[in-house]
Amino acid sequence: MLESLRQSLRETGHSFSLFMLSDLLTLICLMAGKVGLSWWIASHGGAKDLALYGACISIVILVLTPLLSPFADRLDKRQVIAWALLVKTLGVTLLAVAAQLHFYDIRLIIGLELLGAACLAMIIPASMSVAADVVPPGHLHQAFAMQKSAQAFGRTIGPALGGMALAVAGEAAALWLAVLAGLVAAGVTFYIPPMLRKAAGRPSLKQWWHDFQQGIVVRWRIPLERYWTSLSFLYIIFFAPATGMLVPLLIKHHGLSGGWLGVVEMGLSIGMMLGPLVVARRLNARFGRFHVNLLSIAGESVGIILAGVLQQPVLLSICFALVGISLSCFVLNGQTHRMLAVPENFRGRLMAVNMAIYESGSAIGATLAGIALLRLQVDQLYIAYGTIMGIMITGYMVLPGFKHFLSLSHDEVKDYYQRTYPSAFELK
Template sequence: MRLPTAMAPLRDRPFRLLFTGQAISLLGDGMAPVALAFAVLDATGSASDLGWVLAARSGAMVALLLVGGVIADRVSRRVVMVAADLTRVAAQAATAALVLTGTAQLWELLVLQATFGAAMALFYPALTGLVPATVRPEALQQANALRAIATSGGQTVGPALGGLVVATAGPGWALVADALGFAVDAYFLVRLPAIAVARTAGRFGRQLIEGWQAFTSRTWVWTVVVSASLGNMLFAPVMILGPVVAKQHLGGAVGWGIILAFFGIGSVAGGLLALRLRPAHPLRLGVLTVSLWSLPPLALAAGWPLWPVVTAGLVGGAGLAIFNVLWETTLQRSVPREVLSRVSSYDWFGSLVFQPVGQAIAGPVGGALGSPLTLFLSGAGVVVTCLPVLAVPSVRNLVSADPGSAASVPAEA
């Protein structure tokens, strides 16, 4: 595939605006994991406290995802996303102020990150539903691949920059950058023109049931989501115990930032590969590549030096990015637009529902078993939850849908 064809979605102004805002905000957001991790560790010295802060964010997100999906199918997805961005600006700016003034208390961080998570619950189902309306059907996979590259770019540059900012100026300033990124994204979303998308009307509960029926009627959807749910829970210790291991013998914030950055570089490479891929059976390939996600925790568990761990992150990031592009494109092409945000919300909900559990128990389990054994169980568990999904015929044999097959009668955005 020639580059002009791969970049075709950027010729469409709506997608170009959406992509630009996302790319900028993701850079700031890539700094946040490093900043938040070391803000909590510096304040309390407790990996368990970090786990609770991250669990508060993801727990609030999980709790409100289904609500976010229904809202995104009922009203303008663009308006929902702007409101979510502005909420995240407020949450991260307040967190930054507390960290910069040295007055942050654990309960304040819990409340603010829960608010941030609630905004995420509104944003992501709306985003999944909006993307297909911003590009031509035949360019949808390229659009998702470009989004994955932007996400990966944020994960590449953001953590490295975040590590440097944390090491030189402190974590508060990295959180300021995150807040500014969401403000920029809101600006570009406001500039987005009115887009024809499907809307639904009716009772909230009835719409929730319709989304559940659309979700459960597709075995390939809920099977992959169950696998992702367990995998995300088992991977959670990496983000809790990884900074602890880095602080002990991988160079602290700078070393952890490098590891996350190369995970992002791998994700960029995976996104570039996804621009060219045209698999007849997208989920078959996706499940195989996402199993590579197990490599970072296994490398950390083995006690390897920095650069072998970095290499594991590189390969794991590529595998995860390829899966995400193939999964989201398959979902957008195979699910009717009028229920897409609701099905996406069940996808997000199911995929993340146990992640707060993994985050909350990672510190205590790591303290009881030791970080190496906990991280080994994390990596091995990811493999065990991924590969058996290929035994499900509807996952293994699902054929890529024709572009535009999920199109429905449009309504004004």
């Protein structure tokens, strides 16, 4: 196995190996920081501050990503990632200092995290596309698989390390751990050999808005996409807070320590890693993608309901692992087919729509969850949200063409939308 890994690293090149290490450290920084920061807000500001924080960050990411992501194509990706990491780490350092001094102010936290969101709006697009710039074309598929594995590892150990630091020394320790990982990640990125700049147009929100409008038009003209997108938006309103802002509140409600927040987050990450690697392939072969997707929604629903019912910390982490497995299976089946069904030159436009739907749904979900917590306990809200998500299974069951679409092979589904609805892509 080690020899196979060495061979893969040789084939993809030294620069890509360093980028993978940078990706790994960046995710450790993000996940450890998320554990420490969410627990700090939950402990001092409660549901109101968490809802405000979640809504503000989602809205800013929605606006800044299309505005800043073109810098990844216009400049040296190494410089973009490294400098953005340094600026984000500076923001986390200030948060760590504030936590160390026991100075809590949600306005300061949101302000510094908005700076971090701006950095991520440049880091994420650059890191997603860097393989195509540094890896020989014949090894791109191998490089993408290796990068996903490194990212999955980072998402798994990040919460674990953050939770350990939180349990041993408090929120400040988890944030200082994030600072250390961020600084090392930036240093590794600076060490990568310079990359060639690509000619590109000036970054423009107007261009993104144009692409977004075209993506909306195309989706509206395709019946399956029209209803699938609408249903997904409603689903995210309940799913996003249940796996985000409400998690630290649930841990506190059950009287558990902050270290268990890291364990629960790790359970979710492990589930998301196991889904594509182990579960999805076997279930798809036995039941087919359509039934697996319905089963995945049921798994998410059951996991969320049980998280509201069960109080034992180990069982809570298992519940979130079930949610992670179910989510990754659904995304793997649905998103892969949807991307293949769209002509290649339209995929970027539909990705813009996906991002807008998720972030706007997350913002609305955070706001509604904050309002709901004025009347309900957080465990009751989990039971209610899980039940609503379960009811939505019926919506996916009756989506026009959904079952037939998922039954298609990868070869059959390629450009399926263009063949079936050619007029949908006739845009001015």
